[in-house]
Amino acid sequence: MFEQIASATVDVLTLEVMGYIVLGVTIGYFVGAMPGLNRATALALLLPFTFTMSPLAAICFLIGINKGGAAGSAVSAILMNVPGEPSSVVTTLDGYPMTRQGKSKKALKLALYASVIGDILATIVLIMLAAPLARLAVGLGPIELTAILFFAMTFIAAVSGRSFLKGIISGLIGLLLAAPRLDLETGMPRLTFGFMELYDGIPLLAVAIGTLALSEILVQIDRGWRGRYTHKNEFLHSAVTEDSRLSGREFLASMPAILRGSIVGTVIGLLPGLGASLASFLAYTWVKRASKTPELFGKGAPDGVAASESADNASVPASLIPVFAIGLPGSLATALLMGGFLMHGLTPGPFLLRDNIELVYAIFLGMLAASGILLMVGYFGQGFFSRVIAVRDTIIIPVIVFLCVIGAYLEGGGMFGVYLMLVFAFVGYFLKKFDFSFVTFLVGYILGPMVELSMRQAIIISDANPMILLQHPVAIVFLVLAVLSAWRLSAMNMIPRTQSRAMKRPDETAQPPRKEA
Amino acid sequence: MRAVDLVGGALLCALSLALIFIIIPADNPGGRWTGLSPYFYPIVIASGIAFFSLALSIQAMRHEYSSEEKGAPVTWRQLAMLLFAMALIIAGVLVISYLGVWIGGPLLIVAIMLFMGERNPLFILPTAILPVLVVHVLVNQFLGSPLP
Numbered sequence: 030m031f032e033q034i035a036s037a038t039v040d041v042l043t044l045e046v047m048g049y050i051v052l053g054v055t056i057g058y059f060v061g062a063m064p065g066l067n068r069a070t071a072l073a074l075l076l077p078f079t080f081t082m083s084p085l086a087a088i089c090f091l092i093g094i095n096k097g098g099a100a101g102s103a104v105s106a107i108l109m110n111v112p113g114e115p116s117s118v119v120t121t122l123d124g125y126p127m128t129r130q131g132k133s134k135k136a137l138k139l140a141l142y143a144s145v146i147g148d149i150l151a152t153i154v155l156i157m158l159a160a161p162l163a164r165l166a167v168g169l170g171p172i173e174l175t176a177i178l179f180f181a182m183t184f185i186a187a188v189s190g191r192s193f194l195k196g197i198i199s200g201l202i203g204l205l206l207a208a209p210r211l212d213l214e215t216g217m218p219r220l221t222f223g224f225m226e227l228y229d230g231i232p233l234l235a236v237a238i239g240t241l242a243l244s245e246i247l248v249q250i251d252r253g254w255r256g257r258y259t260h261k262n263e264f265l266h267s268a269v270t271e272d273s274r275l276s277g278r279e280f281l282a283s284m285p286a287i288l289r290g291s292i293v294g295t296v297i298g299l300l301p302g303l304g305a306s307l308a309s310f311l312a313y314t315w316v317k318r319a320s321k322t323p324e325l326f327g328k329g330a331p332d333g334v335a336a337s338e339s340a341d342n343a344s345v346p347a348s349l350i351p352v353f354a355i356g357l358p359g360s361l362a363t364a365l366l367m368g369g370f371l372m373h374g375l376t377p378g379p380f381l382l383r384d385n386i387e388l389v390y391a392i393f394l395g396m397l398a399a400s401g402i403l404l405m406v407g408y409f410g411q412g413f414f415s416r417v418i419a420v421r422d423t424i425i426i427p428v429i430v431f432l433c434v435i436g437a438y439l440e441g442g443g444m445f446g447v448y449l450m451l452v453f454a455f456v457g458y459f460l461k462k463f464d465f466s467f468v469t470f471l472v473g474y475i476l477g478p479m480v481e482l483s484m485r486q487a488i489i490i491s492d493a494n495p496m497i498l499l500q501h502p503v504a505i506v507f508l509v510l511a512v513l514s515a516w517r518l519s520a521m522n523m524i525p526r527t528q529s530r531a532m533k534r535p536d537e538t539a540q541p542p543r544k545e546a
Numbered sequence: 547m548r549a550v551d552l553v554g555g556a557l558l559c560a561l562s563l564a565l566i567f568i569i570i571p572a573d574n575p576g577g578r579w580t581g582l583s584p585y586f587y588p589i590v591i592a593s594g595i596a597f598f599s600l601a602l603s604i605q606a607m608r609h610e611y612s613s614e615e616k617g618a619p620v621t622w623r624q625l626a627m628l629l630f631a632m633a634l635i636i637a638g639v640l641v642i643s644y645l646g647v648w649i650g651g652p653l654l655i656v657a658i659m660l661f662m663g664e665r666n667p668l669f670i671l672p673t674a675i676l677p678v679l680v681v682h683v684l685v686n687q688f689l690g691s692p693l694p
Contacts, residue, residue: 081689194602198558198595205591212584219584220573243635250662251627423664427655428677434639434654435647435681439691444643451636458628462619463554481587488582 037390040085041398049082049090050395054402055410057097061104062414063425064111068098069361070245073237074432076369077439084373085388089395091369092349095362096148096399099305099342100407103140105418107334108133113418116305116341119313123326123333130329134273137415139283139331140338141407142275147291147339149400151346154295155353156393162354163379169355171486172497176504178480180511181357182473185302187514190466197515199460200469206231207477214485226445233368234440236474239453240460240467241361243433246426247458279331286316286332287339294343301351301359302468305344312340346396352377353389356479364471371475548606550619555603562596634661647693651678 040046060071071094079087102113107124120140127136169177182204186196209220210230221227290312297308316336317326326333349366351357356378358364370377375385382389437450460467473480491497498504570585570592620628638654652674659670685691 078684078689080691192602194598194605198598198602201591201595201598205588205595208588208591214581215584217584220570220588222573247628247631250631250658251624421664421669423659423662424669424673426662427658428673430635430638430658431651431655431677432681434635434642435685435693438694439685439689444639444694447639447643451632451639454635455632459620463550464619484587484590485582 033387034390034394037387037394040387040391041089041394045083046086046089046391046395047398049086050093050399051402051406053090053093054097054399054406057094057099058101058104058403058406058410059097059414059417060094061098061101061113062418063420064105064109064113064418066425066429067102067114067245068095069365070242070429071098072362072365072369073234073241074429074436076237076365076372077234077436079369079372080439084375085391085395087369087373088366088375088392089399091366092392092396093399093402095345095366096342096396096403097406098362099345100141100144100148100338100403101414102341103144103334103338104137104411104414107136107140108415109418114305114341116309116344117337118306119309119337120334120341122313122337123328123330126327126329127331127334130272132272132329133415134411135275135279136331136334137411138275138408139280140334141404141411142280143283143287143290143335143339144342145400145404145407146287147294147341147343148346148403149397150288150291151295151298151343152393152396152400155346155350155396158350159353159389160382162350163382166355166379167383169379169503170501171483171490172501173503173507174355174483175480175487176501176507176511177355177357178476178483180507180514181301181359182469182476183511184300184514185359185472186466186469187302189302189304189468191464193515195464196466196469199465199467200473203470203473203475204477204480206236206474207481210478213478213482224445230478231474232437232440232446232449233372233475235437235446235449236453237365237368237471238433238436239450239455240457240470241365242429242436243450243454244457244461246429246433247454248461249422249426283331283335285319286335289316289319290336290339291343293336294340295347297340298344298347299350301348301357301472304360304468305341308340308344309337312336353382355379356381358472358475359468361468361471364468364475367475548609551606552603555599555601555606558599559596559603562592562599565592566596631658631661634658642694647678647682650694651681 056071056075057068060066061068072091075094076091079090082090098114099116102117103120103124104113106112106117106120107128110121110125112118112121124136124140127133182200183197186200187193190196190199207230209222209227211217211221211228212219218228226232290309293312293315294305294308297303297311298305313326313333313336316332317323320326320330320332322330345362348358348360348363351359352363352367356367356376358367367377370381375381375388433450433454434447437446438444440446457467460470498508566589570588573585634657635654638650638657640650641653642650644650655674655677656670659673664670682693685693
């Protein structure tokens, strides 16, 4: 084991890998800080640029974007009251009032430290849990795997949107999109309608860039017209004297909030579909309840920022635990990361840990290095990023549209991939507008081949006799859990409503996430 | 009742039924296989979509929604904006496809900037040229991949 760790350390400590981690974290931080852009968009756009990288460098680069994005989203939340990502909505509650009080730099530093601590703690949990869970997962057969996938899709559908039915329909549409390809068993082209470009399946990047990046741009474009795309940056316009120093005592006073946030972020991140937004919200609620001065929350309490940001960042490595253990992504970002693994010929799951442990150790070490680099990038770059986020959308959006076209072109399908991407942008726009869950859609699409394979194997093994389930108690447990999650969670449908209710504040800072000037 | 979900559910149900009864049979290449048909998986999934879409329509008819939820998710103005933006993007993609990225790229960027209301040439010119230049260097020189 130590030999493998030593070898992995050598692999990570190369100029290529470290350079890509720095680049990934910096890009992620920038994208997270920009209102309207998010990690998933950045991951979708930059996946094609990883083709020529080594698998380790590519995965570390993508993880760097993910980590940087989670931390960077606090910048615009604190300075502009516009969360860079949905998970930073809670940060605006106290971050923006701190800015109004002339404590923006203090809030930014606290958010950064909380993010890094949450990130490191959750990465350690990932390292400790992934291998034992994967060892358990190796023993799972197709019947158990089918039941687990069925449970995962149902659970994500139940918790990730407002409507369970829409969630499950999105997941099924995603699964269906994985069908056009050469049939896994017979090798016959299926639903390809003569397009040879579809023999390997619908290109991941056409789906990801179209539904995540370009459709989001289309939603933003339809919100404004002629100069309505600007935000006010308090950092640049503040007339209040700045109280920028975060003292050691202030930082230590926020440590309990950071630890609580890290715990909540890790637990919520572990469960597929729940997402960082819920983690931030629950951590904030817990810290507020435990506080001796709950009346200060919503008016600029540093603990509010610390709890929300540590939970947000802790959920990033934690969400990779199911990916490494059983190959199950639970969020948009992890689904895209899994896509990155697959593009580089790696299948995340128990067999990756068994057969390629050195690479997995190297990825874990890369993640820890990314946390340290995140601290550096955030510490030295916060002033720069605070100014850059004031760039007009009329500049950013057209450039992203151009990058979408190039990204879809690069996957190998040529202009065919670009045309498909345009179709999926249109589909994604309406999925968004009609409240269909993107997470289940993309998870369904990524898991499609795995679902089909395990389903077919299960049917062949059981000879299509459902009574065989009696010999597989693990499968029964997951099927029961699937039914329960569909029945209870979707019936309660409580998460989004509770969140949206909690986000409403009576004071002047309660603005919609993206206010048009 | 929420008309959007009712119509959306019915439409999705009709599409999945069309998939099961028209599109999938039309694709059959006529080969032979043993065991499960290659179309088993898409038919199962399409049946699932049909079932849950129908359930969505029924739910939309039976449940009471708040006035906020009942509103149309896309206004005519937004739809017009979407179609116009898509038309611009498609036109830009076609220009890129036929004339290459050096002509199509800047045209696409400028068209969207003008559409979004940007009129300052000091912003428009560098934004139109710099990203194309950076992408050209990155993709052609660094990644070694061809561009259109």
